[in-house]
Amino acid sequence: MSGDTIRESSGNVFADLGLTDPVTHKLRAELVHKLDGVLKSSGLGPTAASRLIGMGQSDLSRLLRGGFREMSVERLLSMLSRLGCDVDVSVRWQGRLIGEVIRYEAVAA
Template identity: 40%
Template sequence: MTETNDIEISSGNVFADLEMSNPEERLVKAELARKISEAIEKRGLTQTQTAQLLGIDQPKVSALIRGKLAGFSTERLLNFLIALGNDVEISIKPKPASRSKAQITVVR
């Protein structure tokens, strides 16, 4: 018996591929959370130290690191990056003609 596997090419946004609501916002928040986790690790901070620095409790730090982002706005995540010693730069430019929709991306 021969099995076939259907392969679907990703759009580049797993949240859109899974047909979740607000996929662009979810992707931005996930990327910001990844940057926050990297900053925490780079500084060698414990979750308790991070909580104190960010002004939140330790369980929220744990949720943030595990990607549970429902209680965090994009603005709040940006402020966490600033509190962790990062400059945040927002750049606005026209989308390329090759893409049908404008998008938000996190780069570094």
């Protein structure tokens, strides 16, 4: 490790790695992390989970192992909604909330 340079993170590992559009990539990663947590808490098996969120088991497995680069934020929100999750979005400008919080509501079961 001699000679290696250690740098402090920017707070976004995807930016630190020089990936294109790191803010969106971080958002997708965080949504996948939430999706994984909900799936683990729900007790759904792979077949039921994949059927409920509308994707094949192998695709779901790939997604949860980090293969989400091409997955849209909208699709991830839809998956969370199908699992019964509400997602709140707030918009801030210069630290101040602009308008009301937007709720992406769960799909009724």
